[in-house]
Amino acid sequence: MTLVDYADRMSRAARAAADAGLAGLVITPGPDLTHLCGYQPVATERLTALLLAPGRTPRLLVPVLERPDAEAAPGADATEVSGWMDGGDPYEALAGLLPPGRRFGISDGAWAMHLLGLQRTLPDTAYSALSEALPMLRAVKDAHEVELLAAAGAAADAVFEEIVGVRFAGRRESDIAADISALLRGYGHSQVDFTIVGSGPNGANPHHEAGDRVIEDGDMVVLDFGGLKDGYGSDTTRTVHVGEPTKEELKVHEVVREAQEAAFEAVRPGAACQDIDRVARKVIGEAGYGEYFIHRTGHGIGVTTHEPPYMVEGEHLPLVPGMCFSIEPGIYLPGRFGVRIEDIVTCTETGGRRLNNTDRELRIVV
Known part of the structure; x- marks a missing residue:
């Protein structure tokens, strides 16, 4: 028996569409379809679409050859499933x-x-991206979803506690990334989305792809990894050091830690998403590193590892209980090293709850 009321999700989405002045929603394969009716087909050239409109039964249009799978989806009972044949016009x-x-x-x-096929067939219709028209569609999680995210976060934490026990010096970044990927799967992840291992100067690139650089004694190493466990995302970052750090490295890491902590303490219902970014940016700016904090402070997470809302200047959406997002300030010194610390956080009635709980101090590895 499913714990998710897909009929309620679809009904609320249809009402939200009406409130936004839309005639309905066209949902295609991907995270929206998974979230709304539990159906996870592979996106192909054959059209699959869920149509939601206020006051109407949800309609799921699928290729006939995939209809049995569609009808077996957890939320299919709340929809009318219809099929189209190859050779027909979907x-x-x-x-x-x-x-x-x-x-x-x-x-x-x-x-x-x-x-384009829809626009060609109905040239007088218009379309808006869901992230713009309904940014809150998946932003607020129910208690069951929060606990799934917490379990994914705990699994990622367990991965970190294991990876700091392996040898770093003399190994390639890609070797450490492979270890992390295997550990994520070992701790129940069905999908690994990213394993960033940025050592030394590579750490100054926030989205560095783990490569063949051999990690050396004296390197700062940014570890950012995550994926999906039981359909919900993990995403955590810790920065470690191979051997003893310099005073400057310790200082930069401490500034990032203080910024991350201050941003977490700012989480409360009613605060604007941009407020979280501003708090973190203020700490780093006052320490003299403002120009080296080159990305937003956070992003939402749920059935994907990146989704609305975003903790960034200009995002005025207020935090509400059930929102889940990252807080991940960083400092990136070109050609030298980078530092980032990231937790997934959920907004509660009284403040914030961390879904990652490993030590945020600079960890020494060998």
């Missing part, structure tokens, strides 16, 4: 379900060929 089939001359929300990940 856009005509979907157009028959859409009122003409209206605006619809459509999944951000919808293939261009499918959107």
Whole structure:
């Protein structure tokens, strides 16, 4: 028996669409479809689309050959499933379900060929990306979702506690990344999304791809990794040091730690997302490193590891209980080293709750 009320999710999404002035939502394969009705087909050139509109039963249009899988999806009982045959026109089939001359929300990940096919068939319709039209669609998690995220975070924490016990010096970044990937799967992750290992000067690139650089004694090493466990994301970053750090390295790490802590303490219902970014940026700026903090402070997480809301200047959405997001300030000194510390946090009625709980002090490795 599923713990998710997919019918309620779809109904709330349809109401949100109406409140946003949309005639309905066109949901294509990807995280929105998974979240709303539990169906996870592979996106292909064959159109699959869930249509949600206020006051109407959800309609799931699928290729006939995939209809058995669609009907077995957890939320399928709350939809009317219909199929289209190869050789037929799926856009005509979907157009028959859409009122003409209206605006619809459509999944951000919808293939261009499918959107263009709809526009060709219904030239008087218009479409808005869901992340812009309904940024809160998946932003607020229920208690069950929060605990799934907490379990994913605990698994990532366990990975960190193991990886700091391996030898770093003399090994390639890609070797450490492979160890992390294997550990994530060993701790229940079905999908590994990223394993960033940025050693020495590579750590100054926030999204450095682990490469063939051999890690040396004296290196600062940024470790950022995550993926999906039981359908929900993990994402954590800690920075370690091979051997004893210099005073400057200790100082930079402490500034980032203080910024991360201050941003966490700022989490409360009603605070704007940009407020979290401003708090972290203020600490780093006052320490003289403002120009080296070159990315937003955080991003939402759920059925994907990056999704709205974003902790960034200009994002005025207020935090509400159930929002889950990263807090990950960093300092990146070009050609030298970088430091980042990241936890996933959920907003509660009284403040913030960390879903990552490993030590945030600079850890020494060998």
